[in-house]
Amino acid sequence: MRREANLDWVLKGLADGVPHTKHVVLLSADGLRMAQYDTSDNTADRLAAACAGLQSLAGAVALELPHSHGRMRMLVIEMDGGFFYLMAAGAGAYLAVLAEEGVDAGLMGQRMRDLVLRIGEHLKSPPRHDVGTSP
Template sequence: MIQQRANMDWMLKDLATSVPETRHVVVLSSDGLRMAQYGGDTDAADRLAAACAGLQSLAAAIAGEFPHGEGTMRLVVIEVDGGFFYLMAAGAGAYLAVLADEGVDAGLMGNRMRDLVARIGAHLTSPPRRDGQAV
């Protein structure tokens, strides 16, 4: 697990350094646990991961309101004073989250996130857990 996390951190660094104005990149499980990160501190990554769990649940509920949708969240983008937040589905039970400053190229960020998920989506998967343990 530690070796896998180190490899994932390197891949996240590649995303962060290839898109100027990227502040923080986090991979999280659907229940809000940080799996990997690049940039920022661990406490901030943990808070972001926990907040993302609620956000992806809310987005899935909204997606379920579309008549032909499966209720699956693919991408959420939030613009706030000072920057952007991106949350993208990244494999079964895993998500990719990015915080970026307001000068970020939004199109480039979306494309690079999609490329990363397409290349390593199988590695960005969180197995289901029961009582805090992988099933």
């Protein structure tokens, strides 16, 4: 598993800056945790794995729109107890946030976009290569 421990602190501002934020995870497109803030490894890994499926489904739905190229920008799911946000965050990387009820949805979306814009070049996951193949 590739882990960008130096990015954990970057997620702190989002988690601390939006009340009711529960978990913040940075993941690769294939569902591997790259960074997290104030979230256990097990929870972050489960969220990252689930996000891989969600971004894939969102991309498939996006293909039904003209000029979308199947790219998912942001996905928001409202559920009992809170909200889940998934945002594209650089080439092959996604930012995921789970927030409890009472979160300001507009503020969360804005802060996620600001974070991605501010450090987008650092929020990316290069493609992995199979063992035994050259890059």
